[in-house]
Amino acid sequence: MAQTHFGFESVDEREKAQRVRGVFDSVAPKYDLMNDLMSLGLHRAWKAYTVAVADVREGQQVLDIAGGTGDLARAFARKVGASGCVVHTDINLAMLTTGRDRLLDEGLALPTVVCDAERLPFPSDRFDVVSVAFGLRNMTHKELALAEMARVLKPGGRLLVLEFSKVAKPLEKVYDWYSFNVLPRLGQWIAGDADSYRYLAESIRMHPDQATLKAMMKAAGFGHVDVHNLTGGVVALHVGIKC
């Protein structure tokens, strides 16, 4: 079995998927609260920016991958209206169920599918827009997942990848201190789980930087890729056009 990384650890590929599942099973009940606390609410602005750039229109078909508790799916559902469709998906049942219940409480019933981004159960050329927010980092075979995202997009369709990225040099020290000291303590205090938040900090360091991810998207079939750095590169939005 080939080796990959789970945070800073080297593990075999099958173990990675199981351990990622363990992380999200554990954090699902407190996921939204932790997101607000950890990012000081900034994740809402990053997602709002993603939705603005996506420019989803009424009647369009949208796929949200690794959709978790449904922030992007909800925003896109408002844009596509009754004539369009947003499919809310995730590999993790606990995350998806938390999101589905939350959306139902807000009066939104979306098609909800448990699926692995590396093997999407959708036909080719099906969606106008595909999104993945803070999900790609956790996938074992990122090239495979990106190729699947390209496959299910219509020609000319857009992929939006919102993900933690490489911060600007002047921010590095304070960002490292925050990531490795504050995050695990916050995770322990609020969710009773320091390890999952240590994994978060480590997985961010192991994720491809802006230029590498752009090259990976091009190799996966996105003829044009734009990169938007947000908050000094703490997060980057990569927008790929299938062409």
Ligand SMILES: C[S@@+](CC[C@H](N)C(=O)[O-])C[C@H]1O[C@@H](n2cnc3c(N)ncnc32)[C@H](O)[C@@H]1O
């Ligand atoms: C940090 S959460 C992001 C949730 C949501 N998109 C958001 O931005 O709040 C990462 C999500 O990626 C999902 N995930 C991890 N590996 C995946 C895979 N191979 N296929 C689909 N989803 C995956 C996890 O289950 C988890 O719900």
